[in-house]
Amino acid sequence: MIDLYYWPTPNGRKISIMLEECGLEYRTVAVNINAGEQFHAEFLRHSPNNRIPAIFDHDNGMSVFEGGAILVYLAEKSGQFLASDPVARIDVLQWLFWQAGGLGPMAGQLSHFVSYTRDPVPYARDRYAKEYDRLLAVMDVRLRDREFLAGEYSIADIAAFPWVMPYRRLGNDLGRFRNLRIWFDKIKSRPAVQRGVDVGKDWLRDVDVSETARSVMFNQDSATVFRAADGQQPHVGEDR
Numbered sequence: 001m002i003d004l005y006y007w008p009t010p011n012g013r014k015i016s017i018m019l020e021e022c023g024l025e026y027r028t029v030a031v032n033i034n035a036g037e038q039f040h041a042e043f044l045r046h047s048p049n050n051r052i053p054a055i056f057d058h059d060n061g062m063s064v065f066e067g068g069a070i071l072v073y074l075a076e077k078s079g080q081f082l083a084s085d086p087v088a089r090i091d092v093l094q095w096l097f098w099q100a101g102g103l104g105p106m107a108g109q110l111s112h113f114v115s116y117t118r119d120p121v122p123y124a125r126d127r128y129a130k131e132y133d134r135l136l137a138v139m140d141v142r143l144r145d146r147e148f149l150a151g152e153y154s155i156a157d158i159a160a161f162p163w164v165m166p167y168r169r170l171g172n173d174l175g176r177f178r179n180l181r182i183w184f185d186k187i188k189s190r191p192a193v194q195r196g197v198d199v200g201k202d203w204l205r206d207v208d209v210s211e212t213a214r215s216v217m218f219n220q221d222s223a224t225v226f227r228a229a230d231g232q233q234p235h236v237g238e239d240r
């Protein structure tokens with residue numbers, strides 16, 4: 001049995017999709033990142049970076065944080081979606097790292113400047129919109145002569161998909177990306193992907209978009225980490 005520490009966001013969905021795909025037994029533990037639950041001591045024991053997702057595997061008492069590492073862990077545990085042949089394996093891992101170091105962070109920053117900033121920052125928004133567009137084109141070119149990023153459907157596709165999903169909100173129409181569109185529709189139609197995407201969707205109805213939530217999410221620095229490590233909750237709504 002695996003506990004999935006989760007909130008319904010793109011990074012969370014990488015893992016809910018993977019768990020649905022590989023059929024391992026799991027249950028979700030909600031970590032409401034708008035309410036500061038990412039700083040709770042119990043969660044920090046599994047995820048020292050105070051970010052979802054994280055997992056705890058009851059079979060061996062192991063915790064794993066960081067989406068990419070969790071995907072590798074689950075692929076190895078289930079023997080699925082990560083080739084064992086060394087060459088094919090590196091092919092998957094390079095696209096997984098590409099997602100974790102490029103597509104995810106860039107789309108995440110774009111999301112911030114599109115949906116969460118109080119004061120528009122055109123330079124930042126344009127910078128990340130262009131980078132998101134560039135990264136989508138990299139995928140599109142890669143998919144010209146293969147069905148999936150590393151040939152076979154793998155954890156690289158599972159990692160990238162949730163960051164392509166919000167393309168409309170992020171101001172892209174995928175209009176120039178014919179191959180990416182085919183890839184996207186194919187993955188979207190998988191029943192396990194649909195189940196994974198739906199995990200926790202009802203929780204968003206009550207999402208707190210108050211000043212407190214903004215302060216918890218967008219006012220973190222070293223003091224926040226040290227306070228949480230000492231078992232105190234982050235300052236909310238205060239200037240430091």
Ligand SMILES: N[C@@H](CCC(=O)N[C@@H](CS)C(=O)NCC(=O)O)C(=O)O
Pocket residue numbers: 009010011012033038050051052053065066067068100104216217
């Ligand atoms: N590199 C991490 C990123 C995880 C991440 O940024 N998670 C976000 C949700 S999508 C989060 O927990 N945010 C909480 C916060 O900003 O306080 C991964 O891929 O797992």
